Amino acid sequence: SYDLTQPPSVSVSPGQTASITCSGDKLGNKYACWYQQKPGQSPVLVIYQDTKRPSGIPERFSGSNSGNIATLTISGTQTMDEADYYCQAWDSSTALFGGGTKLTVL
Amino acid sequence: EVQLVQSGAQVKKPGESLKISCKGSGYSFTNNWIGWVRQMPGKGLEWMGIIYPGDSDTRYSPSFQGQVTISADKSISTAYVQWSSLKASDTAMYYCARRTGSMVRAVGSYYFDYWGQGTLVTVSS
Numbered sequence: 001s002y003d004l005t006q007p008p009s010v011s012v013s014p015g016q017t018a019s020i021t022c023s024g025d026k027l028g029n030k031y032a033c034w035y036q037q038k039p040g041q042s043p044v045l046v047i048y049q050d051t052k053r054p055s056g057i058p059e060r061f062s063g064s065n066s067g068n069i070a071t072l073t074i075s076g077t078q079t080m081d082e083a084d085y086y087c088q089a090w091d092s093s094t095a096l097f098g099g100g101t102k103l104t105v106l
Numbered sequence: 107e108v109q110l111v112q113s114g115a116q117v118k119k120p121g122e123s124l125k126i127s128c129k130g131s132g133y134s135f136t137n138n139w140i141g142w143v144r145q146m147p148g149k150g151l152e153w154m155g156i157i158y159p160g161d162s163d164t165r166y167s168p169s170f171q172g173q174v175t176i177s178a179d180k181s182i183s184t185a186y187v188q189w190s191s192l193k194a195s196d197t198a199m200y201y202c203a204r205r206t207g208s209m210v211r212a213v214g215s216y217y218f219d220y221w222g223q224g225t226l227v228t229v230s231s
Contacts, residue, residue: 001168031207031215035151042201042224043143043151048217049210086151090214093165095141095153 002091004098011104018074020101022087025068030089032070034063037100038083046085047072079105108132110140110202110222117228118192125188126225128202135183136160139205141218142176142187146198156205157185192229199224 004024012018022032032050035043045054047063050070060075070089074081082105087098113127128140142154155166159178166176178185185202201224207216 029213031210031213033217035218037151042221043203043218044221045217045219048207048219049215054219084150088151088217090216093156094167095156095216097143097151097153100150 002094002096004087004089004096006085006087006098006101008099009102009104011106012074012077014079014105015076018077018081018103018105020072020074020085020087020103022070022072022098023068024070024089024096027068027070027089028066030065030091032063032065032087032089034061034070034072035086035088036081036083037086043086074103077103077105081105108204108220110204110220112200112202112222112225115226115228117230119231120192120194120229122192122229123188123190124192124227125186126200126227128185128222130183130185130204133204136180139216140178140185141203141205142174142185143201143203143218144170144198145201145224151201154187154200159183159185192227194229194231196227197229199226201225 034047036046037043050065062073086100141156144152154170155176157164159180202222203218204220206219
């Protein structure tokens with residue numbers, strides 16, 4: 001089966017750049033997207049088609065995908081960005097989620 | 107405005123049946139797949155399956171095949187997931203989400219752009 005692997009946690013200081021990775025076999029040959037989930041809330045799409053931002057998502061959120069790794073980058077991280085982040089891709093007709101990364105801003 | 111509104115929280119006993127719902131509005135319900143996602147307490151997101159309300163074509167995650175039934179009633183723009191015999195391990199938050207996207211350079215670019223508010227299912231004796 002196809003798996004997506006994320007680090008369980010990432011820490012960043014306010015104003016710095018946070019990078020969250022998602023690894024999978026030849027992931028660069030698929031399209032990745034990313035969701036943000038804050039406690040007690042539903043997930044929110046922050047990146048789709050590797051690099052695109054939905055309307056309303058701040059420009060500090062960006063994405064890339066090449067080789068075996070997709071990366072979500074948050075530039076100038078703010079305290080409001082503290083949340084769980086999940087990568088997601090499709091393998092045939094099956095949706096796959098990474099295990100999630102808890103981003104701590106401190 | 108696109109909205110997915112899910113049915114309310116449920117408390118059930120092991121062995122009982124349950125059907126929860128997700129009503130779409132603000133878009134053409136028959137034209138987008140609806141997915142279901144489980145989140146167990148303190149855990150990550152797990153994809154359960156997906157249905158195309160236009161013709162009820164349904165795909166299941168291997169982990170959920172045979173464990174749940176996903177259905178839809180396009181006449182009332184509502185998708186469902188049901189259990190015939192709940193277990194304590196079914197205790198979780200369940201989300202529905204609208205799938206959007208297309209084939210891009212012959213590769214599927216699909217994502218869940220709108221999510222319901224979630225339905226908390228608690229199974230306890």
